Amino acid sequence: xxxxxxxxxxxxxxxxxxxxxxxxxxxxxxxxxxxxxxxxxxxxxxxxxxxxxxxxxxxxxxxxxxxxxxxxxxxxxxxxxxxxxxxxxxxxxxxxxxxxxxxxxxxxxxxxxxxxxxxxxxxxxxxxxxxxxxxxxxxxxxxxxxxxxxxxxxxxxxxxxxxxxxxxxxxxxxxxxxxxxxxxxxxxxxxxxxxxxxxxxxxxxxxxxxxxxxxxxxxxxxxxxxxxxxxxxxxxxxxxxxxxxxxxxxxxxxxxxxxxxxxxxxxxxxxxxxxxxxxxxxxxxxxxxxxxxxxxxxxxxxxxxxxxxxxxxxxxxxxxxxxxxxxxxxxxxxxxxxxxxxxxxxxxxxxxxxxxxxxxxxxxxxxxxxxxxxxxxxxxxxx
Amino acid sequence: xxxxxxxxxxxxxxxxxxxxxxxxxxxxxxxxxxxxxxxxxxxxxxxxxxxxxxxxxxxxxxxxxxxxxxxxxxxxxxxxxxxxxxxxxxxxxxxxxxxxxxxxxxxxxxxxxxxxxxxxxxxxxxxxxxxxxxxxxxxxxxxxxxxxxxxxxxxxxxxxxxxxxxxxxxxxxxxxxxxxxxxxxxxxxxxxxxxxxxxxxxxxxxxxxxxxxxxxxxxxxxxxxxxxxxxxxxxxxxx
Numbered sequence: 374x375x376x377x378x379x380x381x382x383x384x385x386x387x388x389x390x391x392x393x394x395x396x397x398x399x400x401x402x403x404x405x406x407x408x409x410x411x412x413x414x415x416x417x418x419x420x421x422x423x424x425x426x427x428x429x430x431x432x433x434x435x436x437x438x439x440x441x442x443x444x445x446x447x448x449x450x451x452x453x454x455x456x457x458x459x460x461x462x463x464x465x466x467x468x469x470x471x472x473x474x475x476x477x478x479x480x481x482x483x484x485x486x487x488x489x490x491x492x493x494x495x496x497x498x499x500x501x502x503x504x505x506x507x508x509x510x511x512x513x514x515x516x517x518x519x520x521x522x523x524x525x526x527x528x529x530x531x532x533x534x535x536x537x538x539x540x541x542x543x544x545x546x547x548x549x550x551x552x553x554x555x556x557x558x559x560x561x562x563x564x565x566x567x568x569x570x571x572x573x574x575x576x577x578x579x580x581x582x583x584x585x586x587x588x589x590x591x592x593x594x595x596x597x598x599x600x601x602x603x604x605x606x607x608x609x610x611x612x613x614x615x616x617x618x619x620x621x622x623x624x625x626x627x628x629x630x631x632x633x634x635x636x637x638x639x640x641x642x643x644x645x646x647x648x649x650x651x652x653x654x655x656x657x658x659x660x661x662x663x664x665x666x667x668x669x670x671x672x673x674x675x676x677x678x679x680x681x682x683x684x685x686x687x688x689x690x691x692x693x694x695x696x697x698x699x700x701x702x703x704x705x706x707x708x709x710x711x712x713x714x715x716x717x718x719x720x721x722x723x724x725x726x727x728x729x730x731x732x733x734x735x736x737x738x739x740x741x742x743x744x745x746x747x748x749x750x751x752x753x754x755x756x
Numbered sequence: 757x758x759x760x761x762x763x764x765x766x767x768x769x770x771x772x773x774x775x776x777x778x779x780x781x782x783x784x785x786x787x788x789x790x791x792x793x794x795x796x797x798x799x800x801x802x803x804x805x806x807x808x809x810x811x812x813x814x815x816x817x818x819x820x821x822x823x824x825x826x827x828x829x830x831x832x833x834x835x836x837x838x839x840x841x842x843x844x845x846x847x848x849x850x851x852x853x854x855x856x857x858x859x860x861x862x863x864x865x866x867x868x869x870x871x872x873x874x875x876x877x878x879x880x881x882x883x884x885x886x887x888x889x890x891x892x893x894x895x896x897x898x899x900x901x902x903x904x905x906x907x908x909x910x911x912x913x914x915x916x917x918x919x920x921x922x923x924x925x926x927x928x929x930x931x932x933x934x935x936x937x938x939x940x941x942x943x944x945x946x947x948x949x950x951x952x953x954x955x956x957x958x959x960x961x962x963x964x965x966x967x968x969x970x971x972x973x974x975x976x977x978x979x980x981x982x983x984x985x986x987x988x989x990x991x992x993x994x995x
Contacts, residue, residue: 421791425840487840489950517842519946520923530817532882533824533853533940534928537920557845560920560944561797564829564847573815583951 383407384499386738387508391431391745396504399434400496404509404744406737413730414682415490415514418748422488427745429487433494433507482510489515518557518582523603525550525610526559526577537563543610545576546617552578552607554625554651555585569650570622578607580627588629588654596633604633611638611645618644625683628654635662642666650676651683657693664701672711677722687719688727694719760957760965763843765834766790768972774800776827778852779807780865780934780985784978785850790832797831797847806852806937820856824940827852833948834965836956843955844962846969847944852937865932866992868904868911875913875930875938876902888918894925905929905974909981909989912939914974922946924963927970931977934985943970 387403389395394402416423455463485492493511498504525543528535537560551566559579566575580603587600596604607630615638623631631647632654646669649656656675663670675694677683687694695716729736730751737747766788776783790798803809814823828850833842855864864874880896887895894900894916905912910932916925919942931939945966947955981989 417794419792420794420796422794429840486953488842491952515951517948517950519845519948521946529885530882531886532878533817533822534879534882534917534919536883536886536918539921557795557948558847558944558946560847561831564797586951 386734388737388740389743390509391427391743393431394434394507395743396434396506400505400507401502402431402433402494402507402509404430405511406734406740406744408509408512409733409737409744409747410685410731411512411514412744413733413748413751414685415512416748417681418745418752426487426490429485430492430509433485433509489517491515514586516555516582516585518555521557521559521579521581523579523581523584523599524606526563526579528563528574542613543576544617545610545614545619547619548574548576549620549622550576550578552621552623552627552631553580554627554653555580555582557582565624566622569624578610578627580630584630585626588626588633600630600633604630605637607631607634608637611635611642614645615640615642616644619646621645621647623647623649623652625651625653625680628652628656628659632659632662635659635666638666640666642668645669646671646674648672648674648676651678651680653682653686655690656687657690657697660694660697660701670701671708673715673718675715675719684722684727685730687722689731691719691722760961762837763834763957763965764837766832768969768976771976774828775804776801776852777805777807778933778937780936780982781932782980782982783933783939784980785828786973786976787828787830788832788848790830793833797829799826799829801825801827803827811854814854818856820858822854822856822859824851824853826850841950841953841955842948843957844945844947844966846946846966847942848973849942849944851940852933853940854937855935860936863935863988863992865910865934865938866989871910871932872902872904872913876900876915879915879917883917886918893918901925905931907931907979909979909986912974917942920944923959927967929970929974931979933979934981941974943973945969 383405386406388406390402390404416426418424418427482493482495485494491513492509493513494507494509496505497508498506522539525540526537527540527543528537530536549570549572551562551570553562553565556562556565556579559577562579563577566577567573581599583597584600584603587596611634621631628649642663647663652659652675660670675687677687698712698716698719733747733751737744740747768786768788771786771788774785774787776785787800790796811823814825816823826849828848831845831847834844834846835842854860859874862874864870876899879900883896883900900915900917903914905914912929912931914927914929917928919926919928922944924945926942926944929939929941931941933939943966945962947957947959947962949955
């Protein structure tokens with residue numbers, strides 16, 4: 374009889390979550406090693422949020438709701454006049470019913486919601502387990518944000534006070550536009566834009582947090598209407614300014630949104646220049662699309678600043694990225710030197726540490742290291 | 757401040773004291789200690805003495821030498837202590853602004869009444885370009901809901917401004933810092949939503965809480981004028 378949720382195919386590869394969940398107190402908590410990269414990218418364990426999530430997962434060992442019994446299957450009460458044999462058979466029937474009820478419970482996967490994580494788990498006792506154990510088999514990241522609407526924003530001065538407003542058809546000629554990563558509010562994204570560009574009159578194309586749920590690199594969900602509409606708005610913004618000179622600085626998930634928008638655009642973008650920082654998207658494909666549109670990709674147009682998810686994204690696409698950069702039009706003058714530096718930089722990015730990180734889901738299988746211990750070690754290596 | 761049950765976040769009263777010098781005035785703020793969030797926003801100007809300074813990297817506006825410099829930019833989160841859900845996010849921005857040459861010579865900051873009338877006139881002129889169509893929203897007709905912020909020598913001004921088409925206007929405090937500078941403090945507050953669950957706290961409750969937090973922050977601000985400027989205030993019959 375199968376006694377784990379039927380959709381879980383890989384029943385091996387579970388390791389203890391942390392030293393506190395080895396079963397010395399409370400139920401043991403184990404987690405599948407395939408979740409390592411998701412965890413590593415989505416959570417910084419040194420932050421307040423990271424610590425809260427870890428404590429909540431560790432507390433699954435004492436979470437009573439996880440072990441609550443299902444309502445028993447109703448059976449007829451024994452009549453006093455029944456023979457002893459009949460009473461014994463009924464007792465056996467009740468025991469079987471209780472076991473089946475327990476079986477239904479453990480086959481059912483449930484989840485813990487903490488911060489922006491939804492952690493799916495089930496209770497199971499495998500042969501090597503001395504007690505029923507909590508098995509974490511899936512992880513979902515659900516971002517949160519304010520109710521800010523995505524799109525193009527600009528600031529105007531009211532005698533010094535800055536009024537931020539959404540502009541439908543803006544003339545972006547000569548402007549720098551910051552295409553933000555997924556950010557909780559439009560004001561925070563505008564502050565990021567000014568900080569990144571050092572330009573007080575920068576225009577902002579704002580991506581709300583929900584976009585990050587749709588445009589992940591490791592796990593891609595079906596695009597929601599909200600993300601589709603935002604990509605359409607970006608497409609219209611580019612199209613309306615196609616013949617104007619526009620400098621784009623694209624941050625993190627903004628690259629994913631640009632990838633969707635650029636597919637629908639035809640014609641030349643030769644007056645548009647693009648720079649990427651901590652891009653989280655299929656960058657080789659995006660660069661290929663932009664180069665087909667004759668967009669300017671000059672200087673050090675790919676940047677990376679201590680962002681784990683961006684590092685892994687670049688490392689995982691390293692060869693394709695270098696190949697794509699070398700296939701861009703021939704660089705001239707000083708550009709040929711920066712192009713060479715950029716290629717060398719990407720080639721050396723991460724090095725052995727990043728390769729080891731990418732292999733962790735496989736390496737950790739059967740390891741005595743705890744999941745948290747591996748996360749701490751990986752965090753120290755990537756700094 | 758009455759903090760709603762089951763909400764937790766940085767407390768203003770537990771904050772760090774930070775001091776800035778502006779020639780005519782010394783400013784002491786109590787800034788909240790920002791926890792180590794994933795996207796931590798905690799920038800405080802490393803320049804503390806503005807008595808002699810160049811204005812090249814300041815944000816310039818107007819045509820009479822007016823300019824501004826952000827000295828504090830902080831953001832923090834309030835979370836539900838039971839579910840650990842992030843409930844609300846707030847941003848504190850403090851800018852020091854330099855008067856234009858003509859305004860500097862007029863000495864608005866010697867007196868609460870002139871300080872108030874000058875800044876209300878400035879807001880009226882600035883926001884004339886952004887006519888407010890929503891009823892009961894701040895505009896020049898209701899003086900931007902201006903209220904005095906009681907200070908020892910010259911009172912500050914608390915107004916509500918429509919800065920980013922939010923559900924509620926943004927409270928902005930304008931405080932005098934002598935002849936040359938004034939302080940502009942804005943406090944933006946918004947409820948947070950996860951895609952799969954609702955925020956259990958109403959917007960109205962969070963709005964009240966945000967105004968309480970801002971009041972508490974303002975009540976802990978201290979402005980000490982130089983003896984020279986105090987003499988000028990007293991000779992002009994001050995408050």
